[in-house]
Amino acid sequence: MKKLSRRKALKLAGAAGASLWARSSLAAPAVNKGTMFTVSVWGGVTQEAVQAAIGPEFTSATGATLAFDIGAQGPRYSKLMAQRAAPTADVFFGTDEALVAGLKAGILAPARRKSLSNLGEVEDWALTVKGPDAETIGGVPYCLIAYILGYNPDQIKTPITSWADLWRPEFAGKLAFASQFHSMMPGLVIMAAELAGGSATNVDPGFKKLAELRPAKLGFTWTDWSSLYQSGDVIIATEFDCYLAVMQEQDYKIKTVVPKEKGLASIDGVGIVKGRPNIELAEFFLDTTIGAKAQLGLAEHLYHGPINKKVQLPSALKAKCYCGAEIADLRFFDPEPFVAVRPAWTERLTTQVLPNWAAR
Amino acid sequence: MAGGIEAGDALAVGLAPASRASLSGGRRWLGARAGRRDITRLLLAPSLVLLGVFLGIPLIVVLVASFQPNVLIPRDAAGFYNYTYLIAQPYYAKILVRTIWLGVVATVATLPLGYAAALILPCLRGRLANVAVMGLTFPILAGPLVVILGWMALLPAHGPLFGPLVRWGLIAPPRIIGTDAAVLISLVQFMLPFAILTLYTTIKQIPRELYEAAESLGAGPLREFRDVTLPLSMPGILSTSIILFSLGASSYISPHYLGGAADLTLTTLIGQFILATYNNALASAAAILLLIIMVLCMVGIVLLFRPLIRP
Numbered sequence: 001m002k003k004l005s006r007r008k009a010l011k012l013a014g015a016a017g018a019s020l021w022a023r024s025s026l027a028a029p030a031v032n033k034g035t036m037f038t039v040s041v042w043g044g045v046t047q048e049a050v051q052a053a054i055g056p057e058f059t060s061a062t063g064a065t066l067a068f069d070i071g072a073q074g075p076r077y078s079k080l081m082a083q084r085a086a087p088t089a090d091v092f093f094g095t096d097e098a099l100v101a102g103l104k105a106g107i108l109a110p111a112r113r114k115s116l117s118n119l120g121e122v123e124d125w126a127l128t129v130k131g132p133d134a135e136t137i138g139g140v141p142y143c144l145i146a147y148i149l150g151y152n153p154d155q156i157k158t159p160i161t162s163w164a165d166l167w168r169p170e171f172a173g174k175l176a177f178a179s180q181f182h183s184m185m186p187g188l189v190i191m192a193a194e195l196a197g198g199s200a201t202n203v204d205p206g207f208k209k210l211a212e213l214r215p216a217k218l219g220f221t222w223t224d225w226s227s228l229y230q231s232g233d234v235i236i237a238t239e240f241d242c243y244l245a246v247m248q249e250q251d252y253k254i255k256t257v258v259p260k261e262k263g264l265a266s267i268d269g270v271g272i273v274k275g276r277p278n279i280e281l282a283e284f285f286l287d288t289t290i291g292a293k294a295q296l297g298l299a300e301h302l303y304h305g306p307i308n309k310k311v312q313l314p315s316a317l318k319a320k321c322y323c324g325a326e327i328a329d330l331r332f333f334d335p336e337p338f339v340a341v342r343p344a345w346t347e348r349l350t351t352q353v354l355p356n357w358a359a360r
Numbered sequence: 361m362a363g364g365i366e367a368g369d370a371l372a373v374g375l376a377p378a379s380r381a382s383l384s385g386g387r388r389w390l391g392a393r394a395g396r397r398d399i400t401r402l403l404l405a406p407s408l409v410l411l412g413v414f415l416g417i418p419l420i421v422v423l424v425a426s427f428q429p430n431v432l433i434p435r436d437a438a439g440f441y442n443y444t445y446l447i448a449q450p451y452y453a454k455i456l457v458r459t460i461w462l463g464v465v466a467t468v469a470t471l472p473l474g475y476a477a478a479l480i481l482p483c484l485r486g487r488l489a490n491v492a493v494m495g496l497t498f499p500i501l502a503g504p505l506v507v508i509l510g511w512m513a514l515l516p517a518h519g520p521l522f523g524p525l526v527r528w529g530l531i532a533p534p535r536i537i538g539t540d541a542a543v544l545i546s547l548v549q550f551m552l553p554f555a556i557l558t559l560y561t562t563i564k565q566i567p568r569e570l571y572e573a574a575e576s577l578g579a580g581p582l583r584e585f586r587d588v589t590l591p592l593s594m595p596g597i598l599s600t601s602i603i604l605f606s607l608g609a610s611s612y613i614s615p616h617y618l619g620g621a622a623d624l625t626l627t628t629l630i631g632q633f634i635l636a637t638y639n640n641a642l643a644s645a646a647a648i649l650l651l652i653i654m655v656l657c658m659v660g661i662v663l664l665f666r667p668l669i670r671p
Binding site: 074075077078081179181217218228231232233343344346347350351352354355357360 | 431432449450451452512513516517518519523533537538620621622632634635636637638639640
């Protein structure tokens with residue numbers, strides 16, 4: 001055996017030390033027992049899923065317990081803006097567009113890539129929220145969901161195949177559609193523009209086309225229109241696939257269809273709230289969220305498509321979540337331009353399109 | 361007050377001793393009155409401080425914010441552009457008019473209903489009176505959200521109210537939710553207890569002797585109402601109208617849950633600016649406009665009713 005020189009031994013010891021240090025830097029930050037870590041997230045099933053899929057791993061590693069600030073994305077974002085000087089939440093769940101907007105508005109802070117040991121396992125298409133530099137990321141994705149169509153097969157005999165079917169005269173006053181503030185609305189404007197001969201850069205025809213729709217109800221989530229669906233006042237709706245799966249599970253007679261022009265992909269994520277003391281703890285929460293174990297748990301609870309490459313869903317669950325080859329049926333948008341155009345487009349929808357809709 | 365005592369001292373110069381003695385008593389009286397005023401002011405102070413700090417300062421902040429540029433109206437300096445934008449855009453101008461219209465219609469619809477109930481309530485005795493007051497004021501205890509949720513369950517075309525009639529083919533599916541009718545119905549129901557309680561207190565304070573005098577002079581119930589009850593309850597009608605208009609025009613829950621998506625009022629518009637588009641400047645301008653409208657309409661109500669109030 002070759003004898004080890006002192007210099008070589010020192011080098012090896014140094015390398016081992018550096019390696020150990022690197023490992024320890026990715027370890028969970030220890031905090032005082034009883035520390036509360038506040039998660040700003042959608043309420044109901046999403047809160048329950050975060051608690052069940054992320055909570056135990058996070059708490060056992062750090063000692064901190066999860067507290068929740070729940071609500072729709074808009075009010076929670078608005079609360080972060082109002083509490084900018086002294087925020088109460090540590091991390092914020094939102095669409096990738098909301099995370100980009102939050103970074104620009106200075107209410108969210110980027111995470112260091114080196115603190116996210118699971119980042120290498122995340123699908124490339126899911127990394128839509130860029131950081132200000134190569135060392136950071138603006139926020140991590142936590143799921144993929146698809147905005148598609150659901151309809152009552154008892155009341156609609158001619159199959160639905162396209163977004164264009166929403167304009168069929170028999171659906172006037174029977175359609176549940178996205179509110180003008182809905183996260184998918186920029187995608188819907190582009191879709192309508194393309195149906196009317198426009199494009200992503202020529203959206204005027206899209207606004208005109210949308211003004212011709214006759215929705216009965218506008219909303220953000222399935223519970224906004226489910227009672228009208230049950231009563232027969234709504235027979236077709238635009239909705240996220242995961243919520244349509246929940247409805248089917250609850251015995252709603254609703255058929256789902258991905259329009260031939262493709263469904264609209266929505267990548268939701270988690271960002272760190274700026275101005276909170278426990279940045280390392282927040283980074284660990286983000287890392288736990290994108291880990292394979294939490295991703296599987298979130299898919300099981302929410303029927304959300306996982307963004308971690310290593311996650312293998314059981315076939316029954318796979319049928320309910322967007323993953324694998326299925327993502328070819330979806331259209332992905334860059335959230336950055338949407339942040340820029342959103343205020344003007346929302347104002348245009350509010351003042352020019354909405355008055356024509358006469359929706360609830 | 362201090363000025364008043366100094367004036368008293370000046371008057372005392374050159375008066376006879378007897379007059380001075382009586383003046384000394386008056387001075388004690390003045391002193392006691394001044395003390396009472398001091399106590400009154402002290403008692404008022406906490407409320408005034410509370411209002412000043414938690415209403416006055418936020419109002420100033422809102423006022424300042426309403427002049428700031430924003431993402432829709434980028435400008436280099438503060439100005440009135442948020443106001444001109446809200447007034448010039450037909451969609452927003454319609455919302456301003458709608459807010460006033462809803463407040464006025466809800467007030468006009470609620471006032472006679474409340475007045476009729478307030479007239480009957482003093483005639484009830486014992487347990488029946490208590491039950492009636494409890495029943496009429498229950499919506500206040502339940503809160504507007506609970507009441508609105510009830511309406512939302514009741515009013516759909518295929519809901520429990522219209523559903524059977526639609527199923528039996530007696531009526532076409534009506535659309536109530538998402539219309540002004542739904543908002544007005546819920547507003548009237550919510551505002552009614554406030555009207556009844558305010559008017560009941562006023563009507564109950566009218567002395568019985570006046571009715572006895574009217575009866576002894578041969579007045580029937582209608583004449584009693586016309587010459588005694590109505591004129592003497594005018595101050596109550598005035599204050600009730602102000603309360604009702606304020607409640608109607610500033611209501612958020614009814615128009616939000618029962619109104620049409622495009623049929624906003626100023627309150628729901630402010631809510632959208634804050635919660636959906638995060639446009640604080642436009643929200644502030646809309647809030648100040650709402651405040652101005654409320655004040656102007658209240659002045660209008662006072663001017664309308666003042667000639668009818670007997671001194």
